[in-house]
Amino acid sequence: MKSLKLSPAQRASVELEIRKRRRLAPRITLLPHQIPPDGDWVRWILLSGRGGGKTYAAAHYVDEYARANPGARIAIIAPTLGDARKTCVEGVAGILSFNRNVKFNRSWGELHWPNEAQGTLFGAHTPDDAERLRGPQHHLVWFEEMAAARELEDSWTNMRLGLRLGDRPRVIISTTPKPRPLLKRLLDDPGTVVTRATTADNPYLHESVRTELYRLYEGTRIGRQELGAEILDDNPDALWTREVIEASRVSRVAAMNAGLQCRGFRKMGTVTCLTISRCRGRLMRGLSRQ
Numbered sequence: 001m002k003s004l005k006l007s008p009a010q011r012a013s014v015e016l017e018i019r020k021r022r023r024l025a026p027r028i029t030l031l032p033h034q035i036p037p038d039g040d041w042v043r044w045i046l047l048s049g050r051g052g053g054k055t056y057a058a059a060h061y062v063d064e065y066a067r068a069n070p071g072a073r074i075a076i077i078a079p080t081l082g083d084a085r086k087t088c089v090e091g092v093a094g095i096l097s098f099n100r101n102v103k104f105n106r107s108w109g110e111l112h113w114p115n116e117a118q119g120t121l122f123g124a125h126t127p128d129d130a131e132r133l134r135g136p137q138h139h140l141v142w143f144e145e146m147a148a149a150r151e152l153e154d155s156w157t158n159m160r161l162g163l164r165l166g167d168r169p170r171v172i173i174s175t176t177p178k179p180r181p182l183l184k185r186l187l188d189d190p191g192t193v194v195t196r197a198t199t200a201d202n203p204y205l206h207e208s209v210r211t212e213l214y215r216l217y218e219g220t221r222i223g224r225q226e227l228g229a230e231i232l233d234d235n236p237d238a239l240w241t242r243e244v245i246e247a248s249r250v251s252r253v254a255a256m257n258a259g260l261q262c263r264g265f266r267k268m269g270t271v272t273c274l275t276i277s278r279c280r281g282r283l284m285r286g287l288s289r290q
């Protein structure tokens with residue numbers, strides 16, 4: 001008899017259907033991209049399209065890690081503190097969905113496992129958020145939707161300097177990719193292991209949802225990024241290329257010293273004058289007079 005060759009996603013889909021029909025509770029079955037590669041990795045990047053199962057995989061990993069490592073110190077960073085609370089902890093695929101014995105102190109943004117492992121939530125939206133990562137030390141860090149974090153570089157650097165507990169501190173990055181320079185650097189780093197998936201690789205999304213998303217976005221640039229998890233470089237129609245944007249970033253202090261202020265500046269950290277091109281010209285002239 002000819003054997004049926006199913007992809008892992010199709011196999012998971014069939015198993016899910018069988019368990020549903022038999023009225024069995026769904027079993028935790030990780031998809032291939034939700035399992036970190038074997039070996040002594042220090043950084044795992046899980047890139048997937050929207051709904052590809054990133055949060056589920058990372059939350060599951062964090063919970064397993066905490067259960068296996070009493071007293072572990074874990075940081076959970078998301079683009080905002082609210083995202084960390086709502087998605088990483090309380091969300092449908094968040095940590096509490098895997099372990100009801102974890103106590104969550106919402107006001108302190110802290111998770112406590114019965115074995116004294118502890119998780120702390122951080123945002124990465126403002127310079128103050130980035131500063132909160134100065135001081136605490138961790139064994140494990142989960143950076144959720146890293147490519148969407150506004151204060152990314154400073155948050156990453158502060159986190160990285162505090163990732164120093166135990167003999168093998170680790171970081172997991174779960175994100176839909178965007179062409180952020182840090183993400184590209186990390187993907188090129190030999191210390192990084194990567195797993196990838198598209199939205200279509202998650203059989204736990206309802207078929208009709210996947211079909212509709214692909215009907216709306218397949219073949220578009222947004223579809224390539226948000227469903228296909230491709231890192232897209234510049235839009236050929238864009239007025240400014242990413243190279244120009246990155247090259248135009250100056251420190252706030254330098255901008256202030258040049259006596260310049262404009263509406264397009266971000267308030268703190270590095271500033272990029274993008275919104276008003278005349279302003280950018282003035283900034284450049286101001287800086288070149290320094």
Ligand SMILES: Nc1ncnc2c1ncn2[C@@H]1O[C@H](COP(=O)(O)OP(=O)(O)OP(=O)(O)O)[C@@H](O)[C@H]1O
Pocket residue numbers: 026028029030031034048049050051052053054055056057092093176202204205
């Ligand atoms: N292995 C799995 N077993 C059962 N359900 C899963 C599994 N992986 C993902 N799911 C479910 O699929 C849905 C999408 O997963 P998840 O939220 O983790 O995707 P995501 O990639 O984080 O999405 P987004 O890009 O929107 O953040 C969730 O409802 C989640 O519970």
Ligand SMILES: [Mg+2]
Pocket residue numbers: 054055056087
């Ligand atoms: Mg998610």
